[in-house]
Amino acid sequence: MDKQGYSSPIAREFAQEMARRNRIERIVGLAPVAILAFLVIVLSLVADGFFSLYNMQSVLSQLSIPLVMSMGLTFVILLGGTDLSGEGLGGFVGSIVVLMVLNTRTNLDWGLWAAVIGVAAGLMVGTISGFIHVYGKMPSFIVTYAMASVMAGFAVLSYRGQPAMSKYEFFITLARGRFLGIPYLTWTALVIFAISYVLQEHTRFGSYVFAIGDNERVAKNTGININRIKILVFAWSGLCIGVAGVLGAIRIGRGEVVIGTGTVFPAITAVVVGGTPLTGGKGGVVHSLIGALIVTVINNGLILLGVNTYYQAAIQGIIIITAVALSVRRGRKVVTK
Amino acid sequence: MSNPAHPDLAASGRVYAGERSRLRDNISRFVSLASIVALLILFTAMNPNFLGAPNIRNLLTDISPILAMSCGVALVLLLGSIDLSMGSIASCSAVMLTLLFGPLGWWAFAAVFLFGVFAGLLNGVLHAKLKVPSFIATLSTQSIWQSAAYIISGGQPLTLVPGNWGYVNWVRAKSLGPLPLGPVPPLFLIALAVMIVYHIYQSRTGTGKTMMALGANERAARLIGLGIDQAKIVAFTLSGIGAAIAGVFFAVKLKSGIPTVGEQYNLIAIASAALGGVALTGGRGHILMVILGVGLITVIQNGMNVVAVDGFWQQIVFGLLVLAAIYMNSDRRRRDLVVK
Numbered sequence: 001m002d003k004q005g006y007s008s009p010i011a012r013e014f015a016q017e018m019a020r021r022n023r024i025e026r027i028v029g030l031a032p033v034a035i036l037a038f039l040v041i042v043l044s045l046v047a048d049g050f051f052s053l054y055n056m057q058s059v060l061s062q063l064s065i066p067l068v069m070s071m072g073l074t075f076v077i078l079l080g081g082t083d084l085s086g087e088g089l090g091g092f093v094g095s096i097v098v099l100m101v102l103n104t105r106t107n108l109d110w111g112l113w114a115a116v117i118g119v120a121a122g123l124m125v126g127t128i129s130g131f132i133h134v135y136g137k138m139p140s141f142i143v144t145y146a147m148a149s150v151m152a153g154f155a156v157l158s159y160r161g162q163p164a165m166s167k168y169e170f171f172i173t174l175a176r177g178r179f180l181g182i183p184y185l186t187w188t189a190l191v192i193f194a195i196s197y198v199l200q201e202h203t204r205f206g207s208y209v210f211a212i213g214d215n216e217r218v219a220k221n222t223g224i225n226i227n228r229i230k231i232l233v234f235a236w237s238g239l240c241i242g243v244a245g246v247l248g249a250i251r252i253g254r255g256e257v258v259i260g261t262g263t264v265f266p267a268i269t270a271v272v273v274g275g276t277p278l279t280g281g282k283g284g285v286v287h288s289l290i291g292a293l294i295v296t297v298i299n300n301g302l303i304l305l306g307v308n309t310y311y312q313a314a315i316q317g318i319i320i321i322t323a324v325a326l327s328v329r330r331g332r333k334v335v336t337k
Numbered sequence: 338m339s340n341p342a343h344p345d346l347a348a349s350g351r352v353y354a355g356e357r358s359r360l361r362d363n364i365s366r367f368v369s370l371a372s373i374v375a376l377l378i379l380f381t382a383m384n385p386n387f388l389g390a391p392n393i394r395n396l397l398t399d400i401s402p403i404l405a406m407s408c409g410v411a412l413v414l415l416l417g418s419i420d421l422s423m424g425s426i427a428s429c430s431a432v433m434l435t436l437l438f439g440p441l442g443w444w445a446f447a448a449v450f451l452f453g454v455f456a457g458l459l460n461g462v463l464h465a466k467l468k469v470p471s472f473i474a475t476l477s478t479q480s481i482w483q484s485a486a487y488i489i490s491g492g493q494p495l496t497l498v499p500g501n502w503g504y505v506n507w508v509r510a511k512s513l514g515p516l517p518l519g520p521v522p523p524l525f526l527i528a529l530a531v532m533i534v535y536h537i538y539q540s541r542t543g544t545g546k547t548m549m550a551l552g553a554n555e556r557a558a559r560l561i562g563l564g565i566d567q568a569k570i571v572a573f574t575l576s577g578i579g580a581a582i583a584g585v586f587f588a589v590k591l592k593s594g595i596p597t598v599g600e601q602y603n604l605i606a607i608a609s610a611a612l613g614g615v616a617l618t619g620g621r622g623h624i625l626m627v628i629l630g631v632g633l634i635t636v637i638q639n640g641m642n643v644v645a646v647d648g649f650w651q652q653i654v655f656g657l658l659v660l661a662a663i664y665m666n667s668d669r670r671r672r673d674l675v676v677k
Contacts, residue, residue: 082472082473084476132660137667139617141419145604145659146604146660149659152652153649153653153654156652265476310488311488317476317479317484321467321473321474321478324473324474328469328470
């Protein structure tokens, strides 16, 4: 053994290489926080009214739906899959929830039970997607893409082309109210974040998700029931989409399929920009929280700067491509489909 | 099969497996063809006008843009990749064409074609050179071109001013010079030509064959020295061109540029290619067979309109069709297959 306690030069080289990689990874891991800080500073200087209590509250309010969506999506992406069903499923849940509370279209008045049923519907559809993905051996993105279309159809079908307006007092209170200066909707999202954090860090489920995302075959050989974990992940993602749908219904007060429109893209951006690569196995919900903040701050800043809202989606597209291109593994042997 | 005492049994087992896989290769085509015939009979029974000359003309007009798009996406599916940006490339093309007739005249068609080349090339380079997974690269460009369509059109549907109708009136031509076309619209002939050109390119050229090979096994294709990146970029470019042609069809058919016209066609084009027997896992499929899938989808869509089913059922039906078509084509024999 030499002075540093390595048995051979190769061992020392290996240890140094690993230490170097860890250092790089830690720096890269901090990049999203730096980007967020940079954005906040620049926007405070450039955009009038960005750094004000009122605007910070509206940023927090706008954060709620992307945050909830990205919490479910983080687990799916950690597996190396994708869930694109949010557009249709979120719209469906939002539509049926408004039809079940006191509203202008039906005679139902189930109060908060409507929200519970809505979230359960999300959970159920997520589970179905998971089943089809796992047992049909079909890629998750296409299963959920098709599922989005199916659920968008059912959403319009549920209110037959004429959206219902919510007359439920409690929803109106929830939409406007604040606790400690933070909107109730954001508190709901933070609760989902806390649950996701516990799931990821303190349950066997969380470790299995990382293991499967890192190397599915190895995880399978160690005896993890891969299929069960995958279905659970899609069920969790469906549940989060269900919560996002309910929050959307509360926010706009109208049960319409557009509740889901344009919600998936910010959520994917949040996860990827936060530092969970699409290949899975790395990252997590804390990263996605930072990512969701980045996405929300950018969108908020663009509105304050008076940029045409049509540019938002295009800018998000460019951000996703850049983030993914920076995070993918390259080299001649890597096969990307 | 592993019984050494019965070598014949082993051989027959292998033959059986081979026949079964050939059957599976064709199953979606059989299903598509049988469904088309069954649906034609069903819809004709429900509404006798369904197979009248005017509706056949309608059917063939509806088929045209979907055919141009699905032949493009079929090439991308052969790679094992996907293109989700076709719908908004088509929307953007439709909007651009409507605006460009004024300054460019007939050259507007060439400009939109070039736009298709560029949009496809961009997807191809992002995927092949930057190694961005195709679904996320094209989902992002989908978002970018959709924004572009909204920005160019100001968010409003643009109508073609009557002064420029001269550029699009050929759509209604009933004859090709001295040759009468009967119920066949000119758009369908163009779409058919696109399909045949794509088929010949895919099956006769080196790059085209490389697409199939790398879809079946990319590592092996790379090891024997095939031009992987080139084949990928060309496939995405042809897909972009197909989408731009579809956008031109929408614009000339409707005499307007609607910024959302292509929205639902991503799923429809993918469903058509899958129903035509192109496997989403890559390496398996036949471009000429895509027309069967397109036919089935269009008959369903048109039939639902003729028998007056509400529009939102179409989204449900197409979503389920995609799932069914991909299920029929997916390879579940290998137990160690990793599907993400």
